[in-house]
Amino acid sequence: MENRSNSKVTEFIIIGFSDVPELYVLLFVFFLSVYMLTLVGNFLLILVICSSPTLYTPMYFLLCNLSLLEIVYTSVSSPEQIHIIVTSNGSVSFKKCMAQLYFFIAFGSTEYFLLTIMSFDRYVAVCRPLHYTLIMNKRVCILGAASTWLGGFLASVPITTVSSNLNYCSSNIVNHIFCDIAALTQISCGDKTVIRNIILGQGVVLVMTSFMLTITSYVHIILTIVKIQSLKGKYKAFSTCASHLTIVSLFYFLVFLLYMRPESAISLNQGKILVVLYAYLIPLLNPIVYSFRNKDVKLALRKMLLKMKLDWL
Numbered sequence: 001m002e003n004r005s006n007s008k009v010t011e012f013i014i015i016g017f018s019d020v021p022e023l024y025v026l027l028f029v030f031f032l033s034v035y036m037l038t039l040v041g042n043f044l045l046i047l048v049i050c051s052s053p054t055l056y057t058p059m060y061f062l063l064c065n066l067s068l069l070e071i072v073y074t075s076v077s078s079p080e081q082i083h084i085i086v087t088s089n090g091s092v093s094f095k096k097c098m099a100q101l102y103f104f105i106a107f108g109s110t111e112y113f114l115l116t117i118m119s120f121d122r123y124v125a126v127c128r129p130l131h132y133t134l135i136m137n138k139r140v141c142i143l144g145a146a147s148t149w150l151g152g153f154l155a156s157v158p159i160t161t162v163s164s165n166l167n168y169c170s171s172n173i174v175n176h177i178f179c180d181i182a183a184l185t186q187i188s189c190g191d192k193t194v195i196r197n198i199i200l201g202q203g204v205v206l207v208m209t210s211f212m213l214t215i216t217s218y219v220h221i222i223l224t225i226v227k228i229q230s231l232k233g234k235y236k237a238f239s240t241c242a243s244h245l246t247i248v249s250l251f252y253f254l255v256f257l258l259y260m261r262p263e264s265a266i267s268l269n270q271g272k273i274l275v276v277l278y279a280y281l282i283p284l285l286n287p288i289v290y291s292f293r294n295k296d297v298k299l300a301l302r303k304m305l306l307k308m309k310l311d312w313l
Contacts, residue, residue, distance in 0.1 A: 008167040012097045012184075014090035015102075015175045016081065017082050017272070021088075028085045035078040042288035045297070057137040059125070060124040062118050063290060066198030067147045069114060070283035073107040076100055077178040077279060090174075094164075097179040102160040104279075105181065109119040115248055117144045122241035123217040127224045147246035157204060162195045177272055203259060211252055218245065243290045250285070254278040 013178035019025055044068045049055045077100065084090045092100070124135050159181055166188040185195055218241075225237045259275050266274070291297050 008094075009171065009172045010094050012092050012094065012168075012179065014084055014092055015089055015171045015173060016084050016177045018088070018090065018304060019269075019312075024085055024088075028082065031078060031082050031085065031280070033045060034284055035082065038280075038284045039071060040076050041291075042071045043283065044301075045287040045290060048297060048300050048304055051304055055162075055296060055300055058121055058132075058290060059118070059140045060122060061141050062114065062145060064149070066111075066114055066118070066286060069107060069110055070286050072103075072282040073111065074280060076103045077105060081177055081299040084284065092161075092179065097174075097184075098160060098164045100179045101181060101184065102156050102286075105159055106156035108150045109155040109206060110148050111251070112206055113148035113151050114145070115251065116210045116213050117148060118244050119241075122244055123220055125240055126237050127219045128163060130237040155202060156244065158198050159195070159202065163196055166190070166192075175268055180275070185193065207255060208258065214248055214252075243294055246289050247282070248282060251282055254282070 017023065020027075046064050049060045049064050080092070121136055124132050154272065158162055163181060163184055166184070167190045168184075168187055169189045171187045174180075174183045174187065181199060185192060185199070186242065188195075221237075223242060225234050228234045228237060254274060254277055258271070278295075291301065
């Protein structure tokens, strides 16, 4: 559906995976399963942490925030994607598209900030264990978590504001699985200098700063672990940050593949697959990684399930 006039676009058409209709049933099962498992897994992790006094620590407080973030993050695009597959109708109103763009960037930015604070928490736990409770006190944790959410919502304002004022006179067809900034910029006409500079500026400041701070924390952690004499001590120190390191490594690996590469490096369909991995699978992996790699969470989960079983008897 083309719109080549200068009139303001009132809706967009999300292409999604409409070029492979033979896979619609498989795609429906995939997106619905991933979305439901993400909701259940992260809700369960929050419930386990909140119901276990032994997990009332800064690390698990931040993990609760991460699980909540993954729930709302995946809810920005998953229901819409499922709706498009079921109805074969990718029409999205202009306001709804801008809202989706805003929240996707906001929650994505929040994740950068939150993972950075979580890496600092692991740095203090491993490198400054005697001062851990003093540095990571309740006030610091609450302010830190609140600032990540506030920072994410503020970071999304410039891009969304400029995007909503772009002229989409060449087309209203978005060749993506949701209202992504790159896809919207591609179909806009006129001067794109401002939006591209904002995207580049926020990418450098937000992504690279968060990445470098996280790398710095883990360099200090590794250097500290190397200095530990006993093998048991090394293992104990590393195990405290293994889950977070796994999530962070996968997260930034996909971020760099998606956003820190030449546009011509991969095809549109390959880009869609990377977005699926980034926006849908990482939120699903969060509770899995923290559950299976963390003995405290597994123990708390067993206790909670046992208590629920006894209550039913």
